[in-house]
Amino acid sequence: MSIVYLPPHRTGDLHYLKRLNRSAILEMIRQTPGLTRADIATQAQLTKATVGNSVQTLLGQGWLSEGELHKSSGGRPGRALHLNDEHFALLGAEVGVHGLRLVACTLSGNIIESHHEQVLPASPEATAHTLAQLLKELKARPSMADRHCLGIGIALPGPVDPAAPVLRLAPNLNWQDVRFLDLIRPLVPEATSIWLMDNEAKSAAFGELYFRTGNIPHSLAYVSLGTGIGGGMVTDQSPPQLSRGAQGLAGEIGHTVLQPNGQYCHCGNRGCAETLASGWAIRAALGIAEDINLVDAISARQHDEDVQYVLRRAGETLGILLLNLHHTQNAAEIVLGGSLVQLGPAFLAPAQRYFAANQNRLLGNGQKVRLRILDDATFVAARGAAAQVLATVIHGSNDLV
Numbered sequence: 001m002s003i004v005y006l007p008p009h010r011t012g013d014l015h016y017l018k019r020l021n022r023s024a025i026l027e028m029i030r031q032t033p034g035l036t037r038a039d040i041a042t043q044a045q046l047t048k049a050t051v052g053n054s055v056q057t058l059l060g061q062g063w064l065s066e067g068e069l070h071k072s073s074g075g076r077p078g079r080a081l082h083l084n085d086e087h088f089a090l091l092g093a094e095v096g097v098h099g100l101r102l103v104a105c106t107l108s109g110n111i112i113e114s115h116h117e118q119v120l121p122a123s124p125e126a127t128a129h130t131l132a133q134l135l136k137e138l139k140a141r142p143s144m145a146d147r148h149c150l151g152i153g154i155a156l157p158g159p160v161d162p163a164a165p166v167l168r169l170a171p172n173l174n175w176q177d178v179r180f181l182d183l184i185r186p187l188v189p190e191a192t193s194i195w196l197m198d199n200e201a202k203s204a205a206f207g208e209l210y211f212r213t214g215n216i217p218h219s220l221a222y223v224s225l226g227t228g229i230g231g232g233m234v235t236d237q238s239p240p241q242l243s244r245g246a247q248g249l250a251g252e253i254g255h256t257v258l259q260p261n262g263q264y265c266h267c268g269n270r271g272c273a274e275t276l277a278s279g280w281a282i283r284a285a286l287g288i289a290e291d292i293n294l295v296d297a298i299s300a301r302q303h304d305e306d307v308q309y310v311l312r313r314a315g316e317t318l319g320i321l322l323l324n325l326h327h328t329q330n331a332a333e334i335v336l337g338g339s340l341v342q343l344g345p346a347f348l349a350p351a352q353r354y355f356a357a358n359q360n361r362l363l364g365n366g367q368k369v370r371l372r373i374l375d376d377a378t379f380v381a382a383r384g385a386a387a388q389v390l391a392t393v394i395h396g397s398n399d400l401v
């Protein structure tokens, strides 16, 4: 994996060069915890003095911590360097159709604090007010008192314009062209200088790759199974790169059409995958009201024939969707998350069976794409938005704090 050095736009600016070196060193340690100064000098082709000075600054600023002494074959033993998980906090939040989920994470992605608030769909303004209050409460918890907040990332249930922070459409909330950051930022003015927003499945995909430190796949597709169905595709670069498309629609797999004459979708088209396999479609098919928890309602009726039928049909649709995703994106790993994974084998097994039986038809070899189902995906998108904050800080052009 290569480190991307930011292009020096101010040639000869010593301050800027030092900033680049610190970013590169931080990124190396983030990807490979435990490196020593000598390892970094060799791998980054920097002088030992440059690495030593940069590491000293990063230790002083609270970015790094020193660990055990590593023996060396030739020179002096060196201290293992790690990200310092005690000094900073990254905040992430997800606006879901039926819930607001918030996390505070360390630099390594460990969750320090979290909160899940069940809500009913509301206007962008009302949602911003509720989320702002919850963010303030999270920041006020005792474990956050001595931490410096690096920024806040917000994941939203719809395509976000790649060129501007605008949520284009959230069909299951009935929101259109919402500048959500403009609504929430004035409500938490003291929080931080860095705010960002992205599509929830893209944030989740980003975080799933970014916070990994071993067995990092070449690329990863995240499928978000909740009230709607979303997708995010990320490739392993430094920082990881998300596929967005020209208008931010890349990954909107819930709105790929599987039945041209099928039922109307919330987007206005007919026969989208969401009309068969999403949380809202399952609710509609089984007559489960919006203010009742879907997973609880289904587990109470799990042996009913109609429930079995609807979940099996939804699972088979998901299998088709995964196969189409495999053939259009060919991610090295597909991760399934979202509240619907809690529906268990009645929903997931038909999808897994279909995918396993058909994924190798084109190549005919034994290589399998890993299909990973998260046990608990509650905070995946919020944590991913927090990961995007860290990537923005490390690879941005401002000073590192």
Ligand SMILES: [Zn+2]
Residues within 6 Å of the ligand: 254, 255, 265, 266, 267, 268, 269, 272, 274
């Ligand atoms: Zn649709």
